[in-house]
Amino acid sequence: MFCSHIPHHLNLAPMMIMKRFSAPISSYVSPRAEAITEPPARVGFLGIGIMGSPMANNLLKAGVDLTVWNRTKSKCDPLINLGAKYKPSPEEVTASCDVTFAMLADPQSALDVACGKHGAVNGMGPGKGYVDVSTVDGDTSKLISGHIKSTGALFLEAPVSGSKKPAEDGQLIFLTAGDKNLYETVASLLDVMGKSKFYLGDVGNGAAMKLVVNMIMGSMMASFSEGLLLSEKVGLDPDVLVQVVSQGAISAPMYSTKGPSMIQSLYPTAFPLKHQQKDLRLALGLAESVSQSTPIAAAANELYKVAKSHGLSDQDFSAVIEALKSKFQHSETK
Numbered sequence: 001m002f003c004s005h006i007p008h009h010l011n012l013a014p015m016m017i018m019k020r021f022s023a024p025i026s027s028y029v030s031p032r033a034e035a036i037t038e039p040p041a042r043v044g045f046l047g048i049g050i051m052g053s054p055m056a057n058n059l060l061k062a063g064v065d066l067t068v069w070n071r072t073k074s075k076c077d078p079l080i081n082l083g084a085k086y087k088p089s090p091e092e093v094t095a096s097c098d099v100t101f102a103m104l105a106d107p108q109s110a111l112d113v114a115c116g117k118h119g120a121v122n123g124m125g126p127g128k129g130y131v132d133v134s135t136v137d138g139d140t141s142k143l144i145s146g147h148i149k150s151t152g153a154l155f156l157e158a159p160v161s162g163s164k165k166p167a168e169d170g171q172l173i174f175l176t177a178g179d180k181n182l183y184e185t186v187a188s189l190l191d192v193m194g195k196s197k198f199y200l201g202d203v204g205n206g207a208a209m210k211l212v213v214n215m216i217m218g219s220m221m222a223s224f225s226e227g228l229l230l231s232e233k234v235g236l237d238p239d240v241l242v243q244v245v246s247q248g249a250i251s252a253p254m255y256s257t258k259g260p261s262m263i264q265s266l267y268p269t270a271f272p273l274k275h276q277q278k279d280l281r282l283a284l285g286l287a288e289s290v291s292q293s294t295p296i297a298a299a300a301n302e303l304y305k306v307a308k309s310h311g312l313s314d315q316d317f318s319a320v321i322e323a324l325k326s327k328f329q330h331s332e333t334k
């Protein structure tokens with residue numbers, strides 16, 4: 001039951017495509033090249049956390065008829081005040097919507113919300129779609145896909161690259177895989193929430209791409225932390241290090257945005273450290289499944305585990321630097 005009209009207020013602003021390396025033609029879909037098919041009339045959103053909240057907010061601002069659910073109901077209140085509808089269970093959201101997005105913490109919560117008691121699967125059926133934008137492993141994604149598709153509905157995995165600010169700015173990068181028809185149906189919605197989108201084929205490929213990206217990011221942050229601490233130890237100004245790094249070949253937005261607060265031992269949460277450690281754990285599992293050696297990621301993972309054991313799970317992942325400070329040097333890992 002997809003709507004036969006495009007809401008006139010749907011914000012389909014032109015998007016900038018940042019592409020440094022050429023991808024195989026089949027794996028890259030330009031937001032502009034993709035025909036905008038009929039967007040769904042009624043859209044659901046499950047999981048109103050750091051990422052879900054701004055993503056849902058952007059859909060609302062674009063005029064989408066949105067129904068939300070979150071385990072902690074109070075997090076839905078700002079969206080309800082802006083015009084979102086609310087249903088008390090994932091099942092009731094999917095029963096009342098054409099397409100439902102899910103942005104959950106980890107594999108277990110993604111599975112629970114999709115397939116648990118009063119889970120999303122119970123409200124799914126032919127003509128509907130489920131788009132899981134959580135970061136999970138491929139096996140979990142395939143499991144959820146199987147349950148959703150057994151109802152006759154379509155499934156798309158679509159984890160995102162980009163954090164809280166890109167989510168607020170509608171600048172996420174979607175790494176999608178699964179039903180191509182559903183990809184085309186939700187393309188205009190992905191364009192509202194993001195700046196680009198990749199279609200990568202079979203379910204599991206989007207999850208794998210996301211885990212590889214976050215494995216690199218987790219190691220980069222651990223290495224940057226070592227550099228900041230070493231510069232200070234040898235009498236350099238770490239603020240100057242951040243400036244030098246930001247002008248050279250290893251420049252990355254992550255260093256210049258997070259570096260200054262890391263120097264002050266402040267870690268305002270954009271990407272929770274517990275999620276970065278989860279992604280490293282899942283990436284190591286992926287590597288293990290194909291006998292790929294990943295010693296750098298394994299070492300980084302140990303640091304995030306130390307940081308977690310010191311109560312830093314809900315801080316930004318840049319708090320991993322605390323695991324390298326001398327007072328934590330001899331701590332036990334979890």
Ligand SMILES: NC(=O)C1=CN([C@@H]2O[C@H](COP(=O)(O)OP(=O)(O)OC[C@H]3O[C@@H](n4cnc5c(N)ncnc54)[C@H](OP(=O)(O)O)[C@@H]3O)[C@@H](O)[C@H]2O)C=CC1
Pocket residue numbers: 046047048049050051052070071072073075103104105106108109112113133134135136160161162163164270271272275276
């Ligand atoms: N933050 C970031 O920069 C990015 C995060 N991601 C990924 O996006 C996903 C969400 O991240 P983020 O928004 O930051 O995380 P949050 O921790 O802010 O949000 C997690 C969401 O999952 C819900 N949840 C957790 N456990 C359960 C459960 N057992 N049953 C039902 N709901 C549950 C939470 O509900 P409640 O509010 O009740 O706790 C909340 O809605 C993660 O997979 C993360 O790895 C991807 C890209 C960037």
Ligand SMILES: O=CCCC(=O)O
Pocket residue numbers: 135160161162163214271
């Ligand atoms: O999964 C989190 C990714 C954070 C980012 O891409 O900045």
